[in-house]
Amino acid sequence: MGHHVTSKDIPVDGEHLDRSKVAGIMRICLIIAVVGTIGAFAIMLGGDKESQFVGSVTYSWLFAFFYFLTIAMGGCFWTLLHNVSNSGWGTSVRRTMENVGFVFPFMFVFALPLLFPQVQHWLYEWMTMHKAAAAHAPEGMGLKDALHHSGDPHDHLLYNKFFYLNQPMWYLRFFLFFGALGFTIWVQRKWSIAQDTDPNPTTALLFKQRWHASWGIPIVAVTITFAAIDWVMGLDYKWFSTMFGVYVFAGSALNSMAVIILVTIFLRRKGYLKNVVGPEHDHIMGKLAFAFTIFWAYVTFSQFFLIWYANITEETSYFLLRNTSNWNTLSIGLVALHFFVPFLMLLRSDVKKSNKFMIFMASYLLVLHMVDVYHMVIPERGPSVTSIASHGKDIHLWVNVSAAWLYDLVAFVVIGSGFLFFLLRNITSAALYPHRDPRILESANLHN
Amino acid sequence: MSTTVKRVYGYLAEFESASALYKAAEKVRDAGFRKWDCFTPYPVHGLDHAMGVKRSILPYFVFFGGLTGFLTALVLAYTTQVVIYPTVVQAKPANIFTVPAFFPIMFELTVLFSGFTTLFGLLGLCQLPRLNHPLFASKQFHRVTDDGFFIAIEARDPKFSAEATKGLLDEIGGKNIELVEDDNK
Numbered sequence: 001m002g003h004h005v006t007s008k009d010i011p012v013d014g015e016h017l018d019r020s021k022v023a024g025i026m027r028i029c030l031i032i033a034v035v036g037t038i039g040a041f042a043i044m045l046g047g048d049k050e051s052q053f054v055g056s057v058t059y060s061w062l063f064a065f066f067y068f069l070t071i072a073m074g075g076c077f078w079t080l081l082h083n084v085s086n087s088g089w090g091t092s093v094r095r096t097m098e099n100v101g102f103v104f105p106f107m108f109v110f111a112l113p114l115l116f117p118q119v120q121h122w123l124y125e126w127m128t129m130h131k132a133a134a135a136h137a138p139e140g141m142g143l144k145d146a147l148h149h150s151g152d153p154h155d156h157l158l159y160n161k162f163f164y165l166n167q168p169m170w171y172l173r174f175f176l177f178f179g180a181l182g183f184t185i186w187v188q189r190k191w192s193i194a195q196d197t198d199p200n201p202t203t204a205l206l207f208k209q210r211w212h213a214s215w216g217i218p219i220v221a222v223t224i225t226f227a228a229i230d231w232v233m234g235l236d237y238k239w240f241s242t243m244f245g246v247y248v249f250a251g252s253a254l255n256s257m258a259v260i261i262l263v264t265i266f267l268r269r270k271g272y273l274k275n276v277v278g279p280e281h282d283h284i285m286g287k288l289a290f291a292f293t294i295f296w297a298y299v300t301f302s303q304f305f306l307i308w309y310a311n312i313t314e315e316t317s318y319f320l321l322r323n324t325s326n327w328n329t330l331s332i333g334l335v336a337l338h339f340f341v342p343f344l345m346l347l348r349s350d351v352k353k354s355n356k357f358m359i360f361m362a363s364y365l366l367v368l369h370m371v372d373v374y375h376m377v378i379p380e381r382g383p384s385v386t387s388i389a390s391h392g393k394d395i396h397l398w399v400n401v402s403a404a405w406l407y408d409l410v411a412f413v414v415i416g417s418g419f420l421f422f423l424l425r426n427i428t429s430a431a432l433y434p435h436r437d438p439r440i441l442e443s444a445n446l447h448n
Numbered sequence: 449m450s451t452t453v454k455r456v457y458g459y460l461a462e463f464e465s466a467s468a469l470y471k472a473a474e475k476v477r478d479a480g481f482r483k484w485d486c487f488t489p490y491p492v493h494g495l496d497h498a499m500g501v502k503r504s505i506l507p508y509f510v511f512f513g514g515l516t517g518f519l520t521a522l523v524l525a526y527t528t529q530v531v532i533y534p535t536v537v538q539a540k541p542a543n544i545f546t547v548p549a550f551f552p553i554m555f556e557l558t559v560l561f562s563g564f565t566t567l568f569g570l571l572g573l574c575q576l577p578r579l580n581h582p583l584f585a586s587k588q589f590h591r592v593t594d595d596g597f598f599i600a601i602e603a604r605d606p607k608f609s610a611e612a613t614k615g616l617l618d619e620i621g622g623k624n625i626e627l628v629e630d631d632n633k
Contacts, residue, residue: 311538447493
């Protein structure tokens with residue numbers, strides 16, 4: 001960069017990262033992911049139904065799966081936002097957004113355990129209660145009425161939530177999330193790539209992407225919100241928060257941007273993208289990361305603040321668990337490390353243009369997002385797993401499994417390897433930027 | 449006819465377009481002038497870079513303005529609600545753990561003080577408001593809010609010279625070069 005980029009600087013056939021150059025990393029990632037996934041499936045699906053170890057592993061898996069799912073969903077969000085807002089600045093990084101987003105359909109593989117009763121048994125208490133109510137129902141009585149007439153007062157709550165929390169609908173939503181958002185990002189990326197080989201590139205495909213992104217935006221919003229509700233908020237069926245979907249979205253958008261920043265920096269270090277991505281793009285992406293750091297804090301605090309202030313019994317259970325004992329240290333740590341530190345560090349504009357600094361900052365944000373998702377999922381583990389393993393006789397805040405955190409780490413590495421494998425697959429399967437997009441020069445010569 | 453000697457403000461030159469102005473600005477910058485400015489009907493992206501304008505000191509003012517607001521709110525809320533008159537709401541503690549209740553106030557005052565510092569800091573650094581500007585004496589300068597692109601090089605610049613500066617403006621494509629005199633004296 002540094003000079004005015006003209007069409008002479010853009011290769012006719014675009015820049016490609018040859019797959020052979022990353023074959024080694026991809027093979028290692030694939031081996032870890034395949035071996036780890038098979039092992040985890042064997043433990044979760046074939047394990048003892050009363051073993052705290054098996055229960056712990058299901059939570060580790062959900063934590064790691066949800067972490068990488070948020071990043072992939074965020075990639076879908078950035079792609080669609082870029083297209084629907086008719087942006088010119090990011091045409092040169094749009095393919096990277098698409099590549100991160102297009103990991104989403106592949107995440108289905110890691111979501112599979114959630115479909116099995118052996119795993120649901122540990123994670124989703126409401127499903128167990130539905131089954132118990134159905135088993136004890138008088139003949140001819142439907143499940144909803146059975147919940148209504150059950151002696152357990154908690155079942156009445158499930159009766160009132162039955163329109164949403166019922167298993168057929170839950171399974172339907174599961175497939176809808178992957179089907180709808182998966183199709184959206186697939187078709188957006190398909191049109192984008194089709195333009196790369198178009199011998200007579202016009203604005204037709206660009207406008208098509210923009211037009212179709214307009215219905216993609218509601219899909220990504222609904223998917224992030226309800227996936228968060230079904231898979232994470234559903235861990236405690238008594239609790240509800242209208243802010244939860246936005247909270248997960250804030251983390252998704254922020255950390256997906258962190259991944260996009262890292263990918264564009266690493267590609268440039270290897271000599272790609274140099275003509276079209278420069279400090280101005282780094283600056284904009286840094287500003288977006290900065291903005292979403294603030295948005296995350298705003299949303300997270302809004303959720304906490306209203307629940308804390310109103311102090312209504314059924315709303316406080318989430319924070320009763322997380323704001324007592326050691327979890328409170330983590331909660332307060334998140335406020336300081338996930339908001340104040342990145343806020344102050346990203347405040348200056350010149351640091352956002354420094355690649356070295358942004359590599360550190362993006363990695364830091366990704367680590368803190370891991371802590372954030374951990375804080376969403378894992379506090380539920382102790383009470384749920386100990387209760388299920390002891391049939392409700394011996395409930396503890398922590399599972400009685402030595403080094404349970406180790407399983408979290410292993411699950412994280414396994415699904416992380418899978419994520420990296422699919423990301424590299426996407427990056428190497430198409431040109432690194434849409435070189436025949438009518439606005440690639442506008443983007444390359446960006447000033448902000 | 450007045451015989452009063454007027455103070456020379458500087459040279460004013462018109463340019464055809466924003467891009468002509470941009471390229472001319474780079475040349476004036478490279479010639480080493482300090483006291484000069486560009487005038488356009490709309491913001492031109494990257495012109496500050498072409499002019500060699502250094503980053504403003506304003507962000508630092510704003511940071512400390514915001515910090516002042518943050519601390520003001522914290523001290524104000526904490527002193528009144530915890531120290532002087534402990535307010536117990538729904539059995540919540542009146543101590544340092546009450547601080548989430550003050551977050552909205554801390555946020556608002558941070559924003560308010562930052563906003564005020566931005567506005568008044570900007571006005572101060574631009575030396576605004578002012579009643580008049582010597583360039584308003586120029587008839588052609590009225591078009592600056594419509595379709596005119598101008599560069600003005602001030603006489604108080606150490607590099608200014610009656611002949612060479614005019615020559616430079618002419619060379620870089622300036623039209624209607626005019627020596628503007630300060631009306632006020």
